[in-house]
Amino acid sequence: MVNYFPEEVLEHVFSFLTSHRDRNAVSLVCKSWYNVERFSRGKVFIGNCYAISPERLISRFPRVRSLTLKGKPHFADFNLVLHDWGGYVYPWIEAMAKGCTNLEELRLKRMLVSDASLELIAKSFPNFKSLVLVSCEGFTTDGLAAIASNCRFLRELDLQENEVEDPRGQWLSCFPDSCTSLASLNFACLKGEVNLAALERLVARCRNLKSLRLNHAVPPDVLQKILARAPQLVDLGAGSFVHDPESETYNKLKNVMQKCTSIRSLSGFLDVNARCLPAIYPICINLSSLNLSYAPGIYSKELVKLIRKCKKLQCLWILDTIGDKGLSVVASACKELQELRVFKSDPNDVGNAAVTEEGLVAISAGCPNLNSLLYFCRQMTNTALITVAKNCPNFIRFRLCTLDPITPDAVTMQPLDNGFGAIVQSCKGLKRLSVSGLLTDQVFLYIGMYAEQLEMLSIAFAGNSDKGMVYVLNGCKKLKKLEIRDSPFGNMALLADTGKYETMRSLWMSSCKVTFGACKSLAEKMPRLNVEIINEGDEMEGGSDDRQNVEKMYLYRTLVGPRKDAPDSVWTL
Amino acid sequence: MNRILGRRAILNFIYLMSPPLLDVEGGGRGNAPLMSSSASGDCISQSGSGLKECNFLGLSDCSSVDSSAVSNVCGENKNNLNFKATELRLGLPGSRSPERDSDFSLLSSGKLDEKQLFPLLPSKDGICSLMQKSIVSGNKRGFSDTMDGFSEIKSSVFTEGKWMFNANGSDSGTPQSVVEAKLAGNAGINVILTNNSSGAQPSMKKEVPTRAPKEGQNKMNGSNNNSSAPAAKAQVVGWPPIRSFRKNTLATTSKNNEEVDGKPGPGALFIKVSMDGAPYLRKVDLRMYSTYQELSSALEKMFMCFTIRKCGSQETPDREMLGENKFKDLLHGSDYVLTFEDKDGDWMLVGDVPWGMFIESCKRLKIMKGSDAIGLAPRTMEKSKNQN
Numbered sequence: 006m007v008n009y010f011p012e013e014v015l016e017h018v019f020s021f022l023t024s025h026r027d028r029n030a031v032s033l034v035c036k037s038w039y040n041v042e043r044f045s046r047g048k049v050f051i052g053n054c055y056a057i058s059p060e061r062l063i064s065r066f067p068r069v070r071s072l073t074l075k076g077k078p079h080f081a082d083f084n085l086v087l088h089d090w091g092g093y094v095y096p097w098i099e100a101m102a103k104g105c106t107n108l109e110e111l112r113l114k115r116m117l118v119s120d121a122s123l124e125l126i127a128k129s130f131p132n133f134k135s136l137v138l139v140s141c142e143g144f145t146t147d148g149l150a151a152i153a154s155n156c157r158f159l160r161e162l163d164l165q166e167n168e169v170e171d172p173r174g175q176w177l178s179c180f181p182d183s184c185t186s187l188a189s190l191n192f193a194c195l196k197g198e199v200n201l202a203a204l205e206r207l208v209a210r211c212r213n214l215k216s217l218r219l220n221h222a223v224p225p226d227v228l229q230k231i232l233a234r235a236p237q238l239v240d241l242g243a244g245s246f247v248h249d250p251e252s253e254t255y256n257k258l259k260n261v262m263q264k265c266t267s268i269r270s271l272s273g274f275l276d277v278n279a280r281c282l283p284a285i286y287p288i289c290i291n292l293s294s295l296n297l298s299y300a301p302g303i304y305s306k307e308l309v310k311l312i313r314k315c316k317k318l319q320c321l322w323i324l325d326t327i328g329d330k331g332l333s334v335v336a337s338a339c340k341e342l343q344e345l346r347v348f349k350s351d352p353n354d355v356g357n358a359a360v361t362e363e364g365l366v367a368i369s370a371g372c373p374n375l376n377s378l379l380y381f382c383r384q385m386t387n388t389a390l391i392t393v394a395k396n397c398p399n400f401i402r403f404r405l406c407t408l409d410p411i412t413p414d415a416v417t418m419q420p421l422d423n424g425f426g427a428i429v430q431s432c433k434g435l436k437r438l439s440v441s442g443l444l445t446d447q448v449f450l451y452i453g454m455y456a457e458q459l460e461m462l463s464i465a466f467a468g469n470s471d472k473g474m475v476y477v478l479n480g481c482k483k484l485k486k487l488e489i490r491d492s493p494f495g496n497m498a499l500l501a502d503t504g505k506y507e508t509m510r511s512l513w514m515s516s517c518k519v520t521f522g523a524c525k526s527l528a529e530k531m532p533r534l535n536v537e538i539i540n541e542g543d544e545m546e547g548g549s550d551d552r553q554n555v556e557k558m559y560l561y562r563t564l565v566g567p568r569k570d571a572p573d574s575v576w577t578l
Numbered sequence: 579m580n581r582i583l584g585r586r587a588i589l590n591f592i593y594l595m596s597p598p599l600l601d602v603e604g605g606g607r608g609n610a611p612l613m614s615s616s617a618s619g620d621c622i623s624q625s626g627s628g629l630k631e632c633n634f635l636g637l638s639d640c641s642s643v644d645s646s647a648v649s650n651v652c653g654e655n656k657n658n659l660n661f662k663a664t665e666l667r668l669g670l671p672g673s674r675s676p677e678r679d680s681d682f683s684l685l686s687s688g689k690l691d692e693k694q695l696f697p698l699l700p701s702k703d704g705i706c707s708l709m710q711k712s713i714v715s716g717n718k719r720g721f722s723d724t725m726d727g728f729s730e731i732k733s734s735v736f737t738e739g740k741w742m743f744n745a746n747g748s749d750s751g752t753p754q755s756v757v758e759a760k761l762a763g764n765a766g767i768n769v770i771l772t773n774n775s776s777g778a779q780p781s782m783k784k785e786v787p788t789r790a791p792k793e794g795q796n797k798m799n800g801s802n803n804n805s806s807a808p809a810a811k812a813q814v815v816g817w818p819p820i821r822s823f824r825k826n827t828l829a830t831t832s833k834n835n836e837e838v839d840g841k842p843g844p845g846a847l848f849i850k851v852s853m854d855g856a857p858y859l860r861k862v863d864l865r866m867y868s869t870y871q872e873l874s875s876a877l878e879k880m881f882m883c884f885t886i887r888k889c890g891s892q893e894t895p896d897r898e899m900l901g902e903n904k905f906k907d908l909l910h911g912s913d914y915v916l917t918f919e920d921k922d923g924d925w926m927l928v929g930d931v932p933w934g935m936f937i938e939s940c941k942r943l944k945i946m947k948g949s950d951a952i953g954l955a956p957r958t959m960e961k962s963k964n965q966n
Contacts (some may be wrong), residue, residue: 076771083816140823168822194823275827301828304865349820350828361608381818439819465817490816 015041025050030499034480037156047071052485052510054092054116055535059100062167070109071135072101075118078513078559079463082140085515085557087539089572092116094124094515096570101576102129110161117141120480122554123148129362134186135161142168150176153184154401161189163216171197178203187211189362191218193242193273198222209234218242221275229258236264240294242273250280259284272296279307290315296322298348305331313338324350325359325381332364336371344377349408362389362415376434377402384415385442390424394431403428404439408493410466413443419443429459439463449473453480474498478505488513497550513562522551524558535567537561538576837936846938853881853914853945870929877916881945917944 019042022028032042048071076092094116103465108130118141133156133241146169153249178200180187187207192199198208199222208214208231214240220230232238238531248255258281260555268288274339277300293313297303301324304310308323309331314322318339325347327335335342345368347360362385369375370401375397385407405425414421421442429435429452436458440448444467452459453476460483468474474494477487487509496519521538528536539557548562565576610708614768852859916928917941928936928943 080816082821083819084814084822106709140821166821168823194827299824299827306866328866348824349818379821408818410817463819465819491814525808 010448012037012041014526016045016565019045022288023048027042037197044068044430047111049073051075053561054094054097055565055568056561056563058512059097060104061565063100063104068107070130071112072097072108073109073112073114074116075114077117077490078511079486080490080513080515081115085490086559087541087572087574089117089488090539090575091568091570091572093570094118096124097117098122098125098129103257106130107132109133110137112137112139112176113141114139115141116333118148118521119143119500120145120148120151124151127151128175130156132158134158135163137161137163137165139165140167145172146176146195147172149192150179153177153179154181157181157184158186160213162187162191164194167192167194168309169195170342171457172193174380175200177207180207182206182210185210185421186213188213189216190214190239191242193220193244195219195220195222198329201227205230205234206228208363212237214238216240216270218246218273221245224248225281229254229261232258232261232265234552236261237267238265239267240270240272241265241268241496243271243351243411244273244275246274246277246281248281250278250283255281255284261288263287266291270294270296272299272442274300274303277302279303280420280503282307282311285311286314290316293317294320296373298324301325301326301350302510309334315339316341318342320344322348324348327364329361329364329367330360332360333367333371336367336369340372341374342368342372344375345372346379347381348379349381357385365389366392366396369393373397374399376400379404379406381406381408384412385421385424386414386416387419387421387424388414388416390421394424394427398431398433400428400432400435403432403435404437404463405441407442410441411443422447424449426455429455434458439464440467444478445469446473449476453477456481458483460484460563462488464489464492466491468492468494471495471498475501478502484508485510487511489515489517491516493518495519499523503527506531506534506560507562511559513557513559515556515557517558518552519555519558520551521549521553521555524555525551527560527578531564532566533564534560535563536578537571538578540574849940849943851877851880851943853944854947854950856881856945862943864940870934870936871926874916877943877945914945915948917946918942919944 015038017301019028019031022031025048028042028046029335032039044067045064046066047068049069050073052075053074054074060073074094074097076094077090079084079087084498087131092115092362094113094358098111102125106129110130111126111133113137118138123144126136135151136156136159144167149162149164149169150322152159176199177192180203180273184207188211199220203229204223207456208217214235217231217235218240219231219242221244223231225245225248227246228243232241239320262284262484265288269291271285271288271292271294274297275300279302282303288298295312295315295318297308303324303326305326305328308327312318312323312327312331312335316338319341321335321339321342322342323346327347332347347364350359352549360380360382362382362474365378365380365382365385366389369392373396376399378400379402385405413419414424421440422445425440425444425448429438435456438452438459438461440463449468450471452462457464459481462481462484462489464487471494473492474489475498477484478498484505487510490513494514499514499519500523524536524538529535537559539553541556571577847864848861849864850859851862862873862876862880864873867876916929917925918936918940919925919940920939925944931939
């Protein structure tokens with residue numbers, strides 16, 4: 006029956022498939038479906054930029070218009086990966102510039118982006134509309150200036166948590182007067198000054214602007230003027246909110262805020278005077294997303310007063326200054342909460358966090374729709390985790406971080422195995438899990454048994470023996486990314502099921518008990534894996550002693566063999 | 579692996595905290611022998627630590643084949659225990675009811691109860707889980723010894739933040755042994771418990787446990803906590819896992835905020851509160867309150883356990899002078915007054931200055947007898963005159 010469908014019909018049917026997983030599945034059915042699908046695929050997602058080459062991407066998907074690329078392993082966020090490990094985007098842009106100039110959208114995460122890359126984008130893709138950079142580095146505002154100047158139809162420039170050098174700060178003025186298409190502009194992560202007049206003019210002429218996130222250099226009076234021009238904003242990131250509540254500016258700001266009834270998402274407040282927060286109260290009732298995790302200047306009482314008004318809140322990112330009590334207020338006020346992230350307010354103070362298991366239990370009791378959690382806490386108990394699991398069976402992402410990575414149950418002094426076991430047993434849809442606290446092999450037994458949908462698992466300072474890792478590798482059929490640090494897993498675990506790694510995106514093991522020899526034999530056995538050893542310091546000098554423990558190993562499946570851009574300190578076996 | 583049983587176990591788990599559980603258990607009971615045989619078939623022994631593949635909840639497992647009476651009892655106990663244990667009670671620091679504390683002691687000191695909390699294979703004693711094994715064989719003695727020693731002190735004292743506390747006490751010894759213990763496998767938990775039991779008692783201060791004071795102590799011992807991080811390093815690289823972008827940004831922002839506001843940084847502001855005649859002092863986080871009234875209520879609750887004599891109205895001339903000081907009124911006309919020590923080391927009556935100023939200058943609080951405080955009043959007036 007399928008053979009009688011003309012290709013146009015198939016293509017039309019496939020056009021309703023947006024998820025890349027669905028499209029991947031469809032392309033496996035038969036050759037004709039493979040071909041129809043590949044010519045009609047517009048958005049391509051590449052989770053590891055070294056798994057495939059840009060040339061092969063273009064030859065398979067000649068009509069790609071949107072490309073998502075991810076570079077460094079996740080633990081690079083925590084300084085565990087060398088700065089120059091890799092993840093360069095330039096080769097991709099070069100290849101696309103030659104073979105696929107229809108590119109409209111580029112989304113990069115943890116990649117090294119140079120100004121040259123940005124300039125090449127600006128020159129090569131006449132229809133370029135959207136640039137999203139998350140946790141990238143290597144570029145300056147000069148590169149941004151190139152994008153601003155040349156991309157005539159730019160709709161989205163979204164910079165999230167990038168490390169950007171800012172030599173001149175005039176990039177904003179590079180948007181030509183003819184640019185009116187901007188719908189989303191996020192430069193909150195930039196450290197330098199911006200041309201405020203240019204910003205105001207830009208906002209005034211971009212009538213479609215829906216999302217605007219400012220950096221700390223935009224003072225409240227400019228914010229007020231901007232809001233007056235753009236009451237249609239849906240997503241606002243306030244920069245500086247420090248001013249005198251008695252002032253005229255503050256009054257104007259209050260008045261103009263009241264008119265911004267479209268705002269659904271609020272963030273920023275990088276500099277904030279808590280006494281000025283009442284200006285926001287009128288829009289709280291509309292908020293579905295609130296991110297105050299970069300605003301350490303707000304004390305718990307004020308936080309609570311604010312959040313209490315956000316009855317429709319679905320996503321809350323906050324600092325642990327809110328405290329357990331504050332969290333229980335959140336639980337009673339924000340019944341529709343789905344995502345909660347509680348960060349440490351003082352990241353350099355290892356000894357303290359102001360929230361404990363009580364806050365989490367309170368949230369779970371009040372917010373049954375909770376499906377995504379990141380929680381930095383001082384302590385945890387099994388009982389609390391079991392309660393949370395019972396209250397919230399819908400978790401998709403559950404990431405817990407105790408300050409002391411091997412702290413046991415605070416009441417019983419037992420390992421937290423049972424608590425996490427409850428989570429995986431109850432939350433059938435769990436896709437991402439980070440465990441911490443005192444944990445034995447038992448927790449991995451539970452994870453292997455129950456976490457059937459788990460795709461990403463982060464382990465630190467946990468387990469007793471190889472068995473732990475083996476339970477996970479055997480049990481979690483959908484595992485894609487496994488990252489392990491400082492845990493006693495060794496060669497037996499690494500080599501127990503080598504075929505498994507081809508079903509996964511990547512495996513990271515650092516400060517474990519894996520030896521050089523085991524990595525070598527794994528690399529020999531599995532040619533479609535890149536097994537990289539990251540050496541810092543003297544290890545490379547001493548030659549390769551097979552019995553030596555490897556400090557950092559990162560392996561990933563690939564179709565294109567060892568990469569050629571690895572620095573000297575990275576060995577691909 | 580028996581997935582079918584797994585699902586039943588899941589059902590049991592969902593109903594863990596509620597009485598109807600017993601009915602569900604009844605269903606599970608019938609399957610228990612199957613469970614045990616399969617589980618023992620999958621049994622993996624590892625250096626004697628009896629790692630079993632089993633439903634960690636053990637509710638269906640608890641339904642022992644031995645006698646239904648026993649299992650009903652154990653189920654019920656477990657239900658009650660778990661229910662109370664998970665019952666959420668939030669209150670001001672120091673307001674934790676004694677009942678709750680005794681629940682915890684029941685939880686942690688009852689050996690029989692612990693077994694029921696954790697997976698049990700029917701008809702076999704102490705075989706099932708890793709935790710059980712270590713409790714039963716290796717270190718149960720240590721654990722229960724500790725518990726007995728704490729019968730006087732409420733066990734939540736024992737447990738509250740104790741882990742960090744002990745780590746403070748024994749700097750380098752503990753983390754090293756912790757790490758080694760972990761890597762040694764089955765000995766891990768035993769060693770950790772041993773450390774606790776030996777270290778805990780002597781270092782325990784006699785304080786009614788609350789969260790607030792503990793935070794304060796942890797804050798004071800912050801540096802100790804740093805040094806007691808695992809892996810015997812002063813600071814573990816990349817832990818806690820916070821993006822470096824966030825770390826850098828927050829560090830800069832906090833500094834900026836402090837400069838701008840000129841206030842002490844955000845976060846908790848813990849002040850010691852002592853009371854004449856009380857056996858121990860408490861700590862309060864001044865940031866939790868924004869008015870004198872709130873502070874007063876909190877302190878009242880905190881020190882309620884110590885008798886505050888109600889002496890009727892004592893109208894001393896000094897108090898009349900400060901007639902507007904409602905704060906003292908709030909102490910129910912008792913002869914106790916709240917005083918604070920400011921930055922200059924002077925003791926003054928609380929309530930005269932605006933709250934914001936008070937927070938900034940207050941270093942300690944003291945609940946004094948009214949008779950002792952009489953001398954303070956004139957100085958307060960003078961000082962506020964000077965400041966004005």
